[in-house]
Amino acid sequence: MTALRTHTRSMKGWWRRHPAYRQYLLREATSVVIGLYALCLLWGMTALLLGPGAHDVWRACVQSLPGRAFHLLALAAFSWHAWTWFRLLPLTVAPLRLGRYRITQTLVHRAALGAWALASAALLVAAAGGLR
């Protein structure tokens, strides 16, 4: 038998083929911003250790216009990542059962979003308390 010639299509620009692929790449890209935010936070903690001078420099940087813009960007990235990730979360857990009742994927998704909202609210309350 002679091998049949087949045509293999290129994957170049594959992310342009479907909105879902672009959303997926965006979700992955948010990890970069999240990583940068973690570095920023680490810098702040280190500054806290180094003394008031260093900490003031860090605070000034964070409160500057670019600093604020970066935080807004990070907030957007976090929100997008959380939203898209929680949508996929049910795919990563084994089917859950409560007695005979099967916990649906929608319920897992909603529970995750709820937990996220609660955690954020708790953090905000704690932060507000700290500021006072």
Next chain:
Amino acid sequence: MSDPRIIVMECLRYHPERDTEPYHQRFEVPFTPEMSVLEGLQYIKDHLDGSLTFRWSCRMAVCGNCGCMVNGEPVLSCQTFLRDYHPECVRVEPLDHFPIQRDLAVDPADFLDKLQQVAPYLIPAQDRIPEDGPYRQTPEQMQDYLDTSACINCLLCYAACPQYGLKADFLGPAVLALAHRYNADSRDAGRARRMEVMNGDAGVWGCTLVGRCSEVCPKGVDPAGAINRNKPAAALDTLRRLLQSGRTCTP
């Protein structure tokens, strides 16, 4: 019935003995509201161009033979209806990420080879003969694997998975879902053997959770779920191996 309306079907054409590159060809197809994309293709083959090549068989979304891309979405052409596209044109192309054999027919050999690798059959703890009678398995236990056992091998999930397109050795959604189908079956004891194949870059770790496979599955199989539910077990397996190899190294 009213006169049939006309829809333009634009089909990808490629002949391995003649063409170096695929091209598109337009056909004007009269259609009625109940006509599927498959029936449109059959009309072309019967009346306009007998050389148009595509696969089909059951016409009822269970044989998995008629998968193709319709306007960029992987679908079963037998249950995709022309009325939903009219008056726009319908673009019909072979499933993404597979080599094209001819026109709309792709080569499924890679899928079939990979399926064999994951031992997609029951591996019992103990041999059993018919005289022993059937296993007991409650409806609840069946729920653990019934969804994944519904896979019709239509390959739409592969056409929806960019990781499969980018990494040729990735086992892919359906194969991993079918491996999970047996792992999740209370009658099976072959998990360890399948883990050798599933725990690797070509296995579950090749999945980056794009999630499209589960969206396009016509049978509600959820391959993304099946794959990712095996990641914790795969991670534990790696850990166990590390510990074991550590133990064998120390005197």
Next chain:
Amino acid sequence: MQTIDTDVVVIGGGGAGLRAAIAAAEADPEVTVALVSKVVPTRSHTVAAEGGAAGVIHPDDHLDKHFDDTVSGGDWLCEQDVVEWFVGRCTPEMTQLEHWGCPWSRQPDGQVNVRYFGGMKSPRSWFAADRTGFHMLHTLFQTSLKYPSIRRFDECFCMDLLVEDGRLRGVLAVYVPSGDSLLLRCRAAVLATGGAGRVYRQNTNAGIVTGEGMGMALACGTGLRDMEFVQWHPTTLPGSGLLITEGARGEGGILLNRHGRRYLQDHGLGPVDPWPRPRAMELGPRDRVSQAFWHEDRAGRTLSTPQGTAVHLDLRHLGHKTLEERLPQILHLARTFAAVDPVEAPIPVRPAVHYTMGGVPTDRHGATAVEGLYAAGECASTGLHGANRLGSNSLAELLVFGRAAGEAAVAHARNGPAPAPGVERQAEAALRQWHALLEPRRGERLATLRDAMQAAMEDGVGIVREAEGMARACEALADLRARYRRGVRLDDTGRAFNTEWLATLELGHALKVAETIAHAALARRESRGAHLRSDGYDRRDDEGFLCHSLAWDQGEAPPRIDHAPVTLTRSAPGERVYGGPA
């Protein structure tokens, strides 16, 4: 042409073919098995079977009941020794499939559940929701991957059986994607190519069910038996013929005419109450239920739909939960292809061709008249189904006779002579003939001839038949064969993936198979099972026709029909009683 030597060739990758291949591999791992299928095995038509597979396991059931239901269902045209042998082997086969992973539906305590089908005294159908054939096929296919001695040739179209001196010598095939030819020299072959429902226009069958396996066997001298017995499934979607399983009635679905009346009570299947009860009303056998539709239709009591007349299959009273659990695919089919939600509204249904009871005559081990050639599944006529197949017996048949044929083929291959070299010349000659179909020339389009064949069969050899119509069909088929010989004009003349060429080959065989159906029907001057005549032969005639019909190939001429006796062991022909008081 590539030549491969192998011990056993299995032609067809559906349920029977896969079961035969596995049985061969298990019988002797040293024996090499080539599994040749014109589609990837999971695309085979077994996949579309919905309702169930028969096997005695219910406490109220008994092998004798399965025997009686089968023989009376078959209107006493069954080979009773074969039926006896068969019923005892069904349950072990179902259990074997369970051990291979088939997800049979269960009772709450984990035991296998069974349901009623038409014509059954006790619940006997093992089922996997309403995807029974699908799960059986995939279980068999995936299990077959375990056996290294099975070498698959997927999308490899079998073109000819090479027979010399009444003995099978090899199989000629073509790789569909490349168009390259392949000669498999072998000691034995199992034909498992399925039925021929596609010779009719309205049918439940997949596009691949074109009957060329039967045609090839006919051409090499096996004859075809009982071809006039074609089963109309009573409940299919109008137009497309998509199958709505008998399991829907087994679960309690009812059939209503345009006046909302359960009309089966007017056709010898009543009275309605008490309901449900076995072998009555909607649980009557398929021949009777389809014939009842024909009478209702003639009396103008059917509904009209854009795709033709229909009656209503009402499942609403079963409730959403039961439908989702027991009949999920029916919900999907009705919603997608008929735009009807069975939870909310009755499904319009009408009969369509479903199954060919006849086929290549075999004994219970699948042996045919050609030494070394075995047959199993729908393409075979073991004598199990008689004049009307009982629902659920065909999926059981695949397993029981697929296995028997596989084992017999191995036994024959071990003792048979080695593949002989002379077969190449025969293969070359056959190949030239098939390649000649590719030569561009004048002629008619494939679809023209195919549609004319289907129309002739639909008109002349339908649910109810009369001599004039059948004779007209015979003439039309002879004419179509002559036109076919004059040439089919192909748009596609290349070798690679030329499905137009392969469909032309299929059509050549289908025309001959259709002719055996029409001629055998004309020759049977009685009514029995699925063969119902309206022209004065409307009763069963055991004096004249308690016999099989046999169709023999006569080259270009129409087939010769003669008759052969039926084996009766313990059930004397009696009246088929359905309905009646509980």
